[in-house]
Amino acid sequence: MSVERWENSDMLFFTPEDFAREQLRRMVTPRGRLLIAGCCSGSYLSKRVMERYQELLKEQNSESEPHYIENIDRRFSDTETTTRLEVHVSGCDVYLFQALFDPVSGRSIDQNYMAFLIAARTFREHGASQITGVLPYLAYARQDKPTMFTREPTTARLMADLTIAAGLDRLIVWDPHCDQIRGFYGALPVNTLESLSLFIEEFSRYKNRSDVIAVAPDAGASKFVTHFGRALNINCAIASKYRPRPEEVVMADIIGDFEGKKTAIILDDMISNGGTMFSLIQKLVEEKGIKEVYYGVSHNLCVGKARERLADLHENYGLKQVIVTNSIPQTSEFEELPFVKVRCLSDTLARTINRIHYNRSVSEVFYRP
Numbered sequence: 307m308s309v310e311r312w313e314n315s316d317m318l319f320f321t322p323e324d325f326a327r328e329q330l331r332r333m334v335t336p337r338g339r340l341l342i343a344g345c346c347s348g349s350y351l352s353k354r355v356m357e358r359y360q361e362l363l364k365e366q367n368s369e370s371e372p373h374y375i376e377n378i379d380r381r382f383s384d385t386e387t388t389t390r391l392e393v394h395v396s397g398c399d400v401y402l403f404q405a406l407f408d409p410v411s412g413r414s415i416d417q418n419y420m421a422f423l424i425a426a427r428t429f430r431e432h433g434a435s436q437i438t439g440v441l442p443y444l445a446y447a448r449q450d451k452p453t454m455f456t457r458e459p460t461t462a463r464l465m466a467d468l469t470i471a472a473g474l475d476r477l478i479v480w481d482p483h484c485d486q487i488r489g490f491y492g493a494l495p496v497n498t499l500e501s502l503s504l505f506i507e508e509f510s511r512y513k514n515r516s517d518v519i520a521v522a523p524d525a526g527a528s529k530f531v532t533h534f535g536r537a538l539n540i541n542c543a544i545a546s547k548y549r550p551r552p553e554e555v556v557m558a559d560i561i562g563d564f565e566g567k568k569t570a571i572i573l574d575d576m577i578s579n580g581g582t583m584f585s586l587i588q589k590l591v592e593e594k595g596i597k598e599v600y601y602g603v604s605h606n607l608c609v610g611k612a613r614e615r616l617a618d619l620h621e622n623y624g625l626k627q628v629i630v631t632n633s634i635p636q637t638s639e640f641e642e643l644p645f646v647k648v649r650c651l652s653d654t655l656a657r658t659i660n661r662i663h664y665n666r667s668v669s670e671v672f673y674r675p
Contacts, residue, residue, distance in 0.1 A: 337399040338435040348403035349376035354652040396433030406445035430473030442633035466490035481604035579610035
């Protein structure tokens with residue numbers, strides 16, 4: 307602070323009128339200045355969201371400029387994680403991005419989760435007014451209950467407790483494994499963004515087609531696929547599966563009317579090793595007479611035999627297109643597959659952040675049946 311400013315004591319004390327005039331001059335919402343931030347694994351998406359947000363502002367002839375910082379976490383030589391902020395964040399409405407699972411960098415889920423929690427605590431300790439975590443892929447969400455007949459923890463609840471303790475005010479996640487996950491976060495608001503709108507847009511060309519059927523890969527996806535089928539006015543089917551061993555899938559049956567059906571659209575929450583996908587598509591082609599298959603998935607984990615199975619299905623079982631999102635950084639070996647389309651979530655997340663920043667309904671961004 308300059309000597310002149312320090313000597314002018316009137317400038318060191320605010321009145322309500324002074325503050326109101328400053329807020330009006332700076333055009334700041336009651337939540338504070340908008341700041342989009344990215345941890346190292348989350349900056350690939352936070353940067354795209356920032357760019358899209360700026361584009362949307364320009365389209366509305368706004369001169370506003372959100373603040374942006376990226377790659378805010380780092381590791382010491384002993385592998386401890388720390389976060390250092392190079393800018394003043396007191397009073398900011400922060401949206402903190404992190405890719406918990408990052409197959410591109412090789413950083414583990416546990417490393418990225420710790421970096422995210424430490425970053426959230428850093429913003430809290432340095433005066434951010436609101437901290438919203440943006441975790442497009444919510445790791446540990448599948449551990450929402452112990453496996454039957456085993457002694458396992460409910461790890462999803464533990465991660466929720468840690469998130470609350472870190473000081474977050476809200477969480478944004480993309481199509482989590484189960485919507486009930488928000489119950490673990492207590493009073494903390496959790497915006498679980500759904501992928502229904504994205505897939506309706508992608509497959510709208512099949513609306514009212516009597517030769518097309520939408521298929522749920524398991525009972526958990528049946529309600530989602532039913533809404534999708536109603537939106538496009540096409541029939542639906544549901545598959546029944548079981549896992550004799552971890553990472554192994556047996557497709558027992560597919561329930562639905564396949565008479566006259568030539569094209570199947572399968573919608574799922576994630577591709578891991580691709581076992582469910584491979585068994586289901588194989589059964590659709592060999593037993594149900596399906597000629598073309600389209601696969602829409604919210605999260606592609608890029609692990610195990612998934613790429614090999616995708617290539618096999620494309621070559622031998624009529625898999626025409628796979629639509630995934632960049633909720634997880636996609637490896638080059640997947641992006642280079644000519645039949646794989648990666649949808650960027652930047653527009654959806656930019657609009658969601660905008661609605662939260664101005665205290666408006668997030669649901670208006672999405673399709674409602």
